[in-house]
Amino acid sequence: MTNEKLDLASPDLVNENFEKLAQLFPNCVTESTDGKAIDFDLLKQELSHAVVEGTKERYRLEWPGKREAIVTANLPTTKTLRPVREDSVDFDNTENLYIEGDNLEVLKLLQESYLGKIKMIYIDPPYNTGKDFVYKDNFTQDSEEYKEESGLKDEYNQRLQANPDTSGRYHSDWLSMMYPRLKLARNLLTDDGVIFISIDDNEVHNLRKICDEIFGEICFVSNAIWRSKDNSNNDAKGFSTDHNHTLVYSKNQNWQPALIKDESKQKHFKNPDNDPRGPYFDGNPLNSPNYRENLIYNIKSENGTIIEPPKNGWRWSKKVMQEKISTGEIRFTADQKNIRRRTYLQDMKGLPPSSLMIDLDKTGHNRQAKYELLKLMPEDVFDTPKPIKLIKYLMNLGNIGEGDIVLDFFSGSATSAHAVIDANSEDNNKRKFIQIQLPENTDEKTDAYKKGYKNITDIGKERIRRASKNIKEETSADIDYGFRVYRLDDSNMQDVYYKPQEYSQENLELFSDNIKPDRTADDLVAQVMLDWGLPLSLKIEQALISGKKVFKVSENSLFACFDNGIDEAFAKEIAKEAPLRIVFKDSGFKDDTAKTNVKQLLKQLSPETEMKVI
Structure with a gap:
């Protein structure tokens, strides 16, 4: 009632x-x-x-620098992503992305275009072993202090800092690096999205605490233990560490992983009495895990034998139990002294995945991952890749299917991109990937450097190219084998565009064009797409309209023309195509009158078109 x-x-x-x-x-x-x-x-x-x-x-959880980490995540950026066509594969048609740059800045740039659009995130961040580097995100210092303190600065203007375990801020620096990146990443997940994070024993306790803050403790799904080695270390001091952790957090507390079909369990299903519904298993629990008074009742068998309840009572109420007996799900034993619950194989959709990922055939191991990469790139260019099987297994748990996007913002050797292409080739699906990797320089003493791989992004891009080529030759699958490369850079716009108050009228005359002279129309299109919140994977076409080059993004979603001499005649031709959005250079109009008239003409002839200038 x-x-x-x-x-x-x-x-x-x-x-x-x-x-x-x-x-x-x-x-x-x-x-x-x-x-x-x-x-x-x-x-x-x-x-x-x-x-x-x-x-x-x-x-x-508190640490020195936590508040700065929060501020770092919230601060806006004026940087942009510039397309690199020469490194891309099938740039005009692919929907996959490979982005070079500091993942903090890149994640900020993706906030509008990919807000709530990423189904799965997988990252394998630095484990903070005392031998690796962390990103140095100190927004309170000017650039020269920043460079001097960090000790490392490459040609892409990225800052890295050695983080030895003797440092007084050993854990704090690592936490300050991870916190803002995870905070921004959460915004990108779909409502049914999930993040998998590989980590070892060194920081798993701290990582779980900051993930509890960022995603909410209620969205913690599992700390799955992955068996990362196929052989134990006989020379280990104490225990041989043969595992890594995989922390799993969901965007929504109601998220559930996909059920696993375990063929080894099927041997328990038999059909000795030729049940028309096929093989079955008798023996699933009938008792309640917790004592409840309303579950304490006797059951009368078909011959009148009284069957008493277990200590905590039956699993279901008396009414539900009678329904299950009537349908045959609950049956009396031959001697009528007990009952059994019958589960049919045909009704089994699968089992919940185990938090112990120890089946090497399903999830692979580190040595296998190394062999996979060596087979593809015999140059021996990367020491610690993850196995393709592991990523594909996690994609299966995350229900990653048609059109879903997998994001990896610590891309490394690009295993996750390789896994997405491989999975698509098996079921002809259209999963997409976004890889983000800092162009961290390789050590000049390594084989990778000597073979021409000057930084990690060179390795990642080449792996995707070779993996795609091999998979296409082996399977002939009709899938997306390409990827668009974008590189993080300073804004395409002159500084005066953002801070006009800092320039005198005399200085302003030097900037007749807001756009930096070394930037191309391709660069501007990418920045406009990000600013307008459009995915960077949308199809981009070029057309001539009234003698001017026009970029068409996703048919009529966005038109962009950065030529000079924009006038009323051009506006009339554009209006016929009724684009949803259109953007021009502020300096591209024939004159101020033309600028006003173009805006008015578009309002009259194509009222749905939104016009902006840069």
Whole structure:
């Protein structure tokens, strides 16, 4: 019976506001003596570009630099992504992306175009072993101080910092690197999206705590243990560490992994009495895991024998139990002294995946991953790739299918891209990948450097090319084998475009064009797509309209023309195509009158078209 009593109270707006804030800022939900609460100091930090000081004690993970890490994630960027056609494969038609640059800046740039569009994220970040590097994200210093402190700066203007385990900020620097990147990554996940993070024992405890903050503790799915070695280390001091962790977090607390079909379990299904429904298994639990009084009742068998309940009672209520007996799911034993639950093989959709990923045939191991890469690239260019089987297994758990995007923002040797192409070749699917990798220089002493791979992105791109070629030759699958390369760079726009107040009228005359002289129309199209929130994978075509080059993005989703001499005649021709959006250079109009007239003509002739200038 439903409760028909009137509440006779106004809505609890405090609770409603709490739930709204918790949804927007799950990392600001904390614990107090009265239960769950909003950490207002942290909320202030989320809404501020400056560091907000606070001294209130609370239950949460703290480290020196945490507030700066939050600010770093929230600060806007004026950088852009520039297309690199010469490194791409089938640039005009592919929907796969390979992006070179600091993943923090790149993730910021993808916030609008890929907000809520990524079905799965897999990352294999630096494990902070004391021998690797971390990204140095110190926004409070000017560029020269930044360069001097970091100690490393490559030709792409990226900063890396050695992080030895003797450092006083050993864990803090690693946490400050991971926090803003994961925070931005969460925004990109679809509502049914999931993130898998490979990590070892060194930082798994800290990583889980920051993931609990960012994704919400309720969205923790599993800490799956992956057997990463096929042989133990006989020379190990103490235990041989033969595993890695895979932390699994979902965007939505109701997310469920795909069920696993385990053929080894089928041997338990028999059909000794020729049941018309086929093989079955008798013996699944009938008892309740917890004591409940309403589950304590006797069952009378067909010959009148009384069957008493287990200690905690039956698994179902008396009514449900009778229904299951009537359908044949619950059956009496031959002596009528007990009951059995019958499960049919044909009804088995699969089993929940185990948190122990120890079946090497399904998830591979590190030595196999090394052999896979050596077979593809005998130059021996990368020491620690992940196996293709592992990524494909995780894709299966994440229900990654038609048109879904897999993002890897610590791409390394691009195993995840290889896995996506391989999976597509098996079922002719259209999964897509986005790889992000810092162009970290390879050591001059390594074989990789000597073979011409000057940085890690050279290795990743070449792996995808070779993997695609091999898979196409072996399978002849009609799938997307290409990828568009983009490179992180400073904005295409002159500094005056962002800070005109810092220039005098005399200086402004030097910038008759807002656009930097070394930038191409391709560069501008990419920046406009990001600014307008359009995916970088959309098809881009070129056409001549009234003698001017026009870029058409996804048919009429966006038109862009950066030629000079834009006038009323051109506007009339463009209006016939009724684009949803159109963008021009501010300096591209014939004159100020033409600029005004073009805008008015588009309003009249194509009222759905939104016009902008850069």
